[in-house]
Amino acid sequence: MIPLAIENADRYVGGAYLVFLLLLLIYVAIMAAKLQRIQRELGSLADLADRSQGRSTDRGVGQVREREEEIEAVRQGGRG
Amino acid sequence: MASALHSITLRRLAIATVVVMGAGYGLAFLYAPEDADQGFIQKIFYLHVPLATVALLGFIVAAIHAIRHLRTGDPKHDARSYVSIHISVIFGAGVLLTGAIWAKGSWGVWWEWREPTLVSFLIVFLLYATYYPLRYAIEDRERQARYASVFAITAGAFVPLNFLAVRLAQPLVHPRTFSSAGGLPDSMLFAFLVCLAGMALLWTTLVWFELDAKAASANLGRIRRRLEATA
Numbered sequence: 001m002i003p004l005a006i007e008n009a010d011r012y013v014g015g016a017y018l019v020f021l022l023l024l025l026i027y028v029a030i031m032a033a034k035l036q037r038i039q040r041e042l043g044s045l046a047d048l049a050d051r052s053q054g055r056s057t058d059r060g061v062g063q064v065r066e067r068e069e070e071i072e073a074v075r076q077g078g079r080g
Numbered sequence: 081m082a083s084a085l086h087s088i089t090l091r092r093l094a095i096a097t098v099v100v101m102g103a104g105y106g107l108a109f110l111y112a113p114e115d116a117d118q119g120f121i122q123k124i125f126y127l128h129v130p131l132a133t134v135a136l137l138g139f140i141v142a143a144i145h146a147i148r149h150l151r152t153g154d155p156k157h158d159a160r161s162y163v164s165i166h167i168s169v170i171f172g173a174g175v176l177l178t179g180a181i182w183a184k185g186s187w188g189v190w191w192e193w194r195e196p197t198l199v200s201f202l203i204v205f206l207l208y209a210t211y212y213p214l215r216y217a218i219e220d221r222e223r224q225a226r227y228a229s230v231f232a233i234t235a236g237a238f239v240p241l242n243f244l245a246v247r248l249a250q251p252l253v254h255p256r257t258f259s260s261a262g263g264l265p266d267s268m269l270f271a272f273l274v275c276l277a278g279m280a281l282l283w284t285t286l287v288w289f290e291l292d293a294k295a296a297s298a299n300l301g302r303i304r305r306r307l308e309a310t311a
Contacts, residue, residue, distance in 0.1 A: 008185075009119055009120040009121040009185060010120060012121050012124065012181050012182070012184065012185030013120060013121060013123045013124055013185075015181050016124045016127060016128070016177075016178040016181040016182065017124075017127060019174070019177045019178060019181065020127055020131070020174050020177075020178060023170065023173065023174050023177070027170060027286070031289065031290070031293065034293055034297075035293065038293065038296050038297055038300060041297075041300045041304070042300060045300060045303055045304055045307065048304070048307045048308070049307055052307060052310060
């Protein structure tokens with residue numbers, strides 16, 4: 001087949017490059033959505049980490065109070 | 081430290097991609113002369129051929145990673161094989177679309193079923209399009225990775241065979257980029273090679289970027305499981 005005389009070649013060339021750019025753009029948009037999801041996940045993990053740290057701090061304070069009460073009880077027992 | 085180094089490399093790779101691609105397409109449009117036979121429409125060649133070359137090489141890279149995965153059992157190689165195929169399939173879609181536009185402008189038809197180059201590329205593309213349903217049809221992660229690797233190796237071996245068969249076949253309308261009978265003029269060849277390098281860099285950047293995203297996602301999953309276990 002002999003190549004045809006090409007009219008509007010610039011439109012075909014522009015179309016081909018545009019299709020490539022569009023494909024790249026779609027890929028980047030999908031990856032951006034994925035990154036957003038990762039960022040959301042990271043935020044929820046940070047909350048989870050904060051909550052679990054808060055719980056462990058409360059537990060730590062509770063244990064100290066229990067120990068103080070035990071020491072106080074031993075002291076009072078000694079006096080009695 | 082390793083992650084920081086990794087991100088610097090990715091950034092450098094992305095900058096290199098933009099620079100080389102910009103230079104390549106600048107050369108293609110401003111330096112390389114118009115083709116005497118096809119005229120301005122031949123400029124699609126600087127996009128279409130590098131896309132096709134890099135996509136096919138990407139399938140071979142995926143097969144090499146798959147071999148490494150089967151030999152070592154390291155899931156890192158499976159991820160690399162998977163992402164290589166993913167990016168090459170996207171590039172393959174680009175090849176088919178830009179090729180169809182070139183065909184319409186040059187030959188007056190969107191597709192020519194009698195042309196071995198077109199049909200063989202479509203077969204390779206469709207073959208790799210079956211990779212995803214095959215992979216995700218298997219639930220067990222290890223089996224999934226093993227079967228996907230076997231597929232990547234088998235299909236990867238098919239790529240050079242297919243390329244050879246097309247080269248040996250009688251072309252109907254599709255031009256041969258590098259043939260023994262009269263190659264490209266030096267200015268066209270130079271612009272083409274820069275475009276090819278740019279496309280290869282783009283492929284590498286996208287593969288790297290997607291692997292990073294996958295690794296970040298996996299790490300988050302691991303941290304969540306650990307936090308939920310200690311909470």
